[in-house]
Amino acid sequence: MPKLGMEPVRRKALIDATISEIGAAGSLDVTVGRIAKRAGMSSGLAHHYFGSKEQIFLAAMRHILSLYGAEVRRALAIANNPRARVTAVVEASFHRHNFDPETVAAWLNFYVYAQTVPDAQRLLRVYSRRLHSNLMFALRQLLPDAEADQLTRVVASLIDGFYIRRALHKKSASRTEIIAIIEAVVDRHLGATP
Amino acid sequence: MPKLGMEPVRRKALIDATISEIGAAGSLDVTVGRIAKRAGMSSGLAHHYFGSKEQIFLAAMRHILSLYGAEVRRALAIANNPRARVTAVVEASFHRHNFDPETVAAWLNFYVYAQTVPDAQRLLRVYSRRLHSNLMFALRQLLPDAEADQLTRVVASLIDGFYIRRALHKKSASRTEIIAIIEAVVDRHLGATP
DNA sequence: CGGGTTATTGACTGACCAGTCAATATAAAT
DNA sequence: ATTTATATTGACTGGTCAGTCAATAACCCG
Numbered sequence A, B: 001m002p003k004l005g006m007e008p009v010r011r012k013a014l015i016d017a018t019i020s021e022i023g024a025a026g027s028l029d030v031t032v033g034r035i036a037k038r039a040g041m042s043s044g045l046a047h048h049y050f051g052s053k054e055q056i057f058l059a060a061m062r063h064i065l066s067l068y069g070a071e072v073r074r075a076l077a078i079a080n081n082p083r084a085r086v087t088a089v090v091e092a093s094f095h096r097h098n099f100d101p102e103t104v105a106a107w108l109n110f111y112v113y114a115q116t117v118p119d120a121q122r123l124l125r126v127y128s129r130r131l132h133s134n135l136m137f138a139l140r141q142l143l144p145d146a147e148a149d150q151l152t153r154v155v156a157s158l159i160d161g162f163y164i165r166r167a168l169h170k171k172s173a174s175r176t177e178i179i180a181i182i183e184a185v186v187d188r189h190l191g192a193t194p
Numbered sequence C: 001c002g003g004g005t006t007a008t009t010g011a012c013t014g015a016c017c018a019g020t021c022a023a024t025a026t027a028a029a030t
Numbered sequence D: 001a002t003t004t005a006t007a008t009t010g011a012c013t014g015g016t017c018a019g020t021c022a023a024t025a026a027c028c029c030g
Helices: A006-025 A032-038 A043-050 A053-078 A082-093 A101-116 A118-139 A145-168 A175-192 B006-025 B032-038 B043-050 B053-078 B082-093 B101-116 B118-139 B145-168 B175-192
Strands: none
Touching: A006 A032, A006 A043, A006 A053, A006 A101, A032 A043, A032 A053, A043 A053, A053 A082, A053 A101, A053 A118, A082 A118, A082 A145, A082 A175, A101 A118, A101 A145, A101 B101, A101 B145, A118 A145, A118 B145, A145 A175, A145 B101, A145 B118, A145 B145, A145 B175, A175 B145, A175 B175, B006 B032, B006 B043, B006 B053, B006 B101, B032 B043, B032 B053, B043 B053, B053 B082, B053 B101, B053 B118, B082 B118, B082 B145, B082 B175, B101 B118, B101 B145, B118 B145, B145 B175
């Protein structure tokens, strides 16, 4: 029963299923068979659309990264001054969506995956650089370059650091607590060098 | 040619080989066969001494964690005031040894492994809590409790955050730069609330 | 020396899995 | 209605790997 135009539907289902499976397994030790099953199709079809397991993982990564990118852009569009732009980036980074257990698990695993697979590393770098330059652009309007540079690294590391800690202890600080702590660090830095 | 007392020698060789293999592969996708070969023995012998691959990984984790723990204790023993104790923890966390590419790769992978294997999670939590309480103990002597608590989280997250970024871009900030940045954050906080 | 213990190997097994393929079904196009 | 293109399946293959085991070797003690 081939209703035409199934491809996008199947791809989306597979990407969602991949993220769910990674979340459930807590690792990338997930078989194409299981992913396909969760997406409601045979393993053969998954290969038909993606060609390989690696391509499935990369598509899932792209999906997560692009959701994140969209959220950052959305938040930046609303912010109307440099300080607000920093807040926008931080809040987007800890948006509810990125905070779902399965999303956190996927991020963490993709970080590791990027060590092995060059395409994955490239993807992650693009987003990492974009984050870095968004922060830098805003902070350079508030601080001397050297200080802006330093605070940019601090904020970027805090984002990653709170993320990884979240993955380890589910029972760590809440989304809003984390945001408040990072904001306080920024304010303290800005207040000290006006 | 069974020279007696081989067990500790073999175990050590296997643990070192495991960390090297993880570093080389950038993932836990490492076979017992390859580990054993690097350690100069048959795969059978690796199983003879450790029983399972999981036990090999856990032993490697324990080794890395205990090196880290020893380094923290060493540094704390020298520090003779609370502020110096914070520095001691930060410097121990970025000691050259922990900074070897293969060690960074192992840490990162063990973080992910802890999502899957309860024993690994337990190990990591013990060390994470020890780190947390070392920082907290020192900072409570310098700040009101609520602020000490907050700064503790910040420093802990910065440590993890800079670590994970290091794993992603080999070309990120250097060991000494990272330490200086974290120290600056601490000083800024202490300076603002004297 | 001979029985007990430790060391060590490599072959073997059972399971699992990524990716392929031939077969089938069905819609649209000519 | 025949062709053509898309959709879909599940069986199959080749390879890999964790863990087991029987066999062998060498030391130690009595």
